[in-house]
Amino acid sequence: MTIQQVDPGLVPYQILDVEGNLVREVPELSAERLLSLYRFMQLGRAFSNKIIALQRQGRATTFGSLAGQEATAVGLAAPLQPQDWLATSYREIASLFVKGVPVPTVAYSFRGFIPENWPSESRCLPIQVVIATQMLHAVGLAMAAKIAGDPVVAVGVCGDGATSEGDFNEALNFAGVFQAPVVLVVQNNGWAISVPRNKQCAAPTLAMRGAGFGVPSELVDGNDILAVYDIMQKAVKRARNGQGPTLVETLTYRIGAHTTADDPTRYRDPAEVEAWRAKDPIVRFQKFLTRRDLLNEDRVRQIVEEVEEEVNEAVQIAEAMPPMAPGSFFDYTSATPSPRLQEQRADLLRYIDREG
Amino acid sequence: MQMTMIEALNSALTLELERDKRVVLLGQDIGANGGVFRVTEHLQRKFGEERVFDTPLSESAIIGSSVGMAVYGLRPIAEIQFAGFLFVCMNQLVSQAARIRFRSAGAYTCPLVVRAPYGGGVRTPELHSDSLEGVFLQTPGLKVVIPSNPYDAKGLLASAVADPDPVLFLENIKLYRSFRQETPEEHYSIPLGKAKTVQGGTDVSIFAYGAMVNVALEAAKLARQEMGTSVEIIDLRTVWPLDEEAIVNSVEKTGRAIVVHEAPRAGGIGAEVTAIINERCLYSLLKPVGRVTGYDTPYPVPGQEDYYLPTPARVLTALRQVMEP
Numbered sequence: 001m002t003i004q005q006v007d008p009g010l011v012p013y014q015i016l017d018v019e020g021n022l023v024r025e026v027p028e029l030s031a032e033r034l035l036s037l038y039r040f041m042q043l044g045r046a047f048s049n050k051i052i053a054l055q056r057q058g059r060a061t062t063f064g065s066l067a068g069q070e071a072t073a074v075g076l077a078a079p080l081q082p083q084d085w086l087a088t089s090y091r092e093i094a095s096l097f098v099k100g101v102p103v104p105t106v107a108y109s110f111r112g113f114i115p116e117n118w119p120s121e122s123r124c125l126p127i128q129v130v131i132a133t134q135m136l137h138a139v140g141l142a143m144a145a146k147i148a149g150d151p152v153v154a155v156g157v158c159g160d161g162a163t164s165e166g167d168f169n170e171a172l173n174f175a176g177v178f179q180a181p182v183v184l185v186v187q188n189n190g191w192a193i194s195v196p197r198n199k200q201c202a203a204p205t206l207a208m209r210g211a212g213f214g215v216p217s218e219l220v221d222g223n224d225i226l227a228v229y230d231i232m233q234k235a236v237k238r239a240r241n242g243q244g245p246t247l248v249e250t251l252t253y254r255i256g257a258h259t260t261a262d263d264p265t266r267y268r269d270p271a272e273v274e275a276w277r278a279k280d281p282i283v284r285f286q287k288f289l290t291r292r293d294l295l296n297e298d299r300v301r302q303i304v305e306e307v308e309e310e311v312n313e314a315v316q317i318a319e320a321m322p323p324m325a326p327g328s329f330f331d332y333t334s335a336t337p338s339p340r341l342q343e344q345r346a347d348l349l350r351y352i353d354r355e356g
Numbered sequence: 357m358q359m360t361m362i363e364a365l366n367s368a369l370t371l372e373l374e375r376d377k378r379v380v381l382l383g384q385d386i387g388a389n390g391g392v393f394r395v396t397e398h399l400q401r402k403f404g405e406e407r408v409f410d411t412p413l414s415e416s417a418i419i420g421s422s423v424g425m426a427v428y429g430l431r432p433i434a435e436i437q438f439a440g441f442l443f444v445c446m447n448q449l450v451s452q453a454a455r456i457r458f459r460s461a462g463a464y465t466c467p468l469v470v471r472a473p474y475g476g477g478v479r480t481p482e483l484h485s486d487s488l489e490g491v492f493l494q495t496p497g498l499k500v501v502i503p504s505n506p507y508d509a510k511g512l513l514a515s516a517v518a519d520p521d522p523v524l525f526l527e528n529i530k531l532y533r534s535f536r537q538e539t540p541e542e543h544y545s546i547p548l549g550k551a552k553t554v555q556g557g558t559d560v561s562i563f564a565y566g567a568m569v570n571v572a573l574e575a576a577k578l579a580r581q582e583m584g585t586s587v588e589i590i591d592l593r594t595v596w597p598l599d600e601e602a603i604v605n606s607v608e609k610t611g612r613a614i615v616v617h618e619a620p621r622a623g624g625i626g627a628e629v630t631a632i633i634n635e636r637c638l639y640s641l642l643k644p645v646g647r648v649t650g651y652d653t654p655y656p657v658p659g660q661e662d663y664y665l666p667t668p669a670r671v672l673t674a675l676r677q678v679m680e681p
Contacts, residue, residue, distance in 0.1 A: 170414045
């Protein structure tokens with residue numbers, strides 16, 4: 001199947017059904033690669049569980065759960081090459097891991113600091129909190145790549161709520177007009193904090209937004225990693241070949257709370273959560289891999305232990321990293337702090353010296 | 357060569373496009389049309405549609421995509437057709453362009469210039485004359501530059517393009533074609549963050565920028581004739597961050613100060629200049645600092661705008677007040 005239709009319709013693209021049975025051909029991926037994707041999904045979930053636990057102990061700042069969305073997060077980043085750019089919200093931390101941002105670096109940011117060793121060569125923009133803004137950054141990165149004549153693609157990711165923002169729509173419009181080598185992904189997890197998807201937009205799908213902007217789009221089962229991977233690699237390839245942008249909507253579900261500051265029992269039916277739990281993207285992929293003899297119960301247990309160990313070590317490294325120096329916020333405001341900022345910085349440091 | 361501010365800006369942009377392949381220009385009507393004020397005239401023809409291009413009518417996307425381009429390594433120069441339309445892209449300018457260095461602890465930066473015409477007295481429709489510089493005093497990470505003449509405009513724009521961080525470059529509409537000035541054809545730059553003494557004096561300091569520099573000069577001439585007052589005029593040029601040394605040095609010399617700007621008074625550049633004087637040289641003051649500014653109302657409709665804008669007569673009144681024994 002090639003991406004070309006304008007309105008993708010109402011049936012999401014699927015390769016694995018809910019039981020992990022193949023309903024389409026498997027994309028070309030080695031056994032090693034398939035297992036690596038599975039491991040990244042487990043890593044994302046372990047990271048999410050760990051930071052939430054740390055937050056409960058007062059050792060981490062507010063954190064948005066990643067649980068249930070691992071297929072989309074891992075699948076959207078997997079087809080990217082090192083020179084490609086990724087601009088995400090806070091729900092795609094597993095995408096950053098796939099793209100090469102070290103786990104301790106991200107863990108450090110949930111200590112309430114900005115990682116000062118963010119690997120700029122990973123070409124991952126810092127986690128964006130201001131909804132939908134990153135979609136325009138992705139388009140701008142892609143426009144720049146096209147102007148520079150580089151074979152570079154940019155991917156922007158946002159949630160369903162973000163599609164109601166002006167920036168999302170302006171990003172689609174710019175992407176279309178400038179035929180930017182960009183893939184814009186909407187990770188539709190059903191809820192924008194407490195507001196359900198059907199109160200965000202009256203259209204039956206968010207993917208159909210592409211049509212109004214002349215941007216080809218796809219609707220994908222966001223809990224099916226093979227489907228997400230397959231559509232993404234096609235969209236990335238189109239972009240790299242100069243065929244322009246693609247909009248991808250992935251249908252998934254936020255199993256956890258919006259953040260550690262949120263209580264979803266106030267606004268949604270636990271039965272809905274349970275129904276989606278049965279469609280867990282990790283379990284689905286696991287069933288497929290087990291049937292292919294790439295996984296068994298022992299191997300699953302081993303991988304889960306491994307990623308939990310990796311996350312624990314990452315947290316230890318992050319907790320051993322020095323806190324940001326007091327007043328370093330002056331250093332990152334501009335390349336050269338103005339005389340006033342230098343004075344304010346000196347003032348703060350004198351105060352700290354005096355008061356401890 | 358004698359140039360208007362429009363010609364000086366066009367010359368600066370031409371040189372930047374020639375000097376640096378990374379420089380690209382984007383905005384509304386800047387291509388074939390050369391910009392609604394013709395600042396970008398002929399640039400698309402000279403440098404091609406890849407580097408000088410029109411965008412959809414979409415301010416937030418102009419700035420948001422420029423952030424992406426700047427992070428990538430280009431040097432975008434974005435035009436917002438009128439400064440009043442900056443409200444439409446406040447989020448991208450304030451929460452994104454000005455904060456990407458901070459958010460990434462320096463891993464990514466945004467060397468972006470946003471040009472926008474501003475200022476009153478030319479009978480425009482609503483929100484085409486507003487002075488918004490005061491709004492950006494609380495936008496850490498963003499510099500705000502406002503030239504008062506063609507020579508400075510060209511040199512300051514060169515520095516803005518060379519700056520590693522975002523610069524909002526506001527161009528006074530009335531000054532665009534009001535006079536010509538000897539301006540070199542070759543490249544030169546004037547440092548950001550440095551005020552200029554337009555005229556030395558000993559009795560009172562006037563701090564102004566943009567179109568108000570000439571208003572201050574007129575008023576100073578009248579004050580000399582009427583009271584023999586020696587007025588020092590400081591053109592702030594970069595209104596954020598302010599050249600505090602220039603402000604303090606001048607007030608320590610004259611002991612009297614007036615700030616003149618078109619923008620509303622509350623919480624503006626004048627308020628900040630006054631606070632700097634209070635903090636750093638209050639005891640040099642012989643009289644309270646005077647502010648001659650726009651009023652704290654919306655910018656009025658064309659039929660009423662002459663009542664709003666500071667005039668030489670209003671500045672003269674303020675000069676009389678501070679010169680009272």
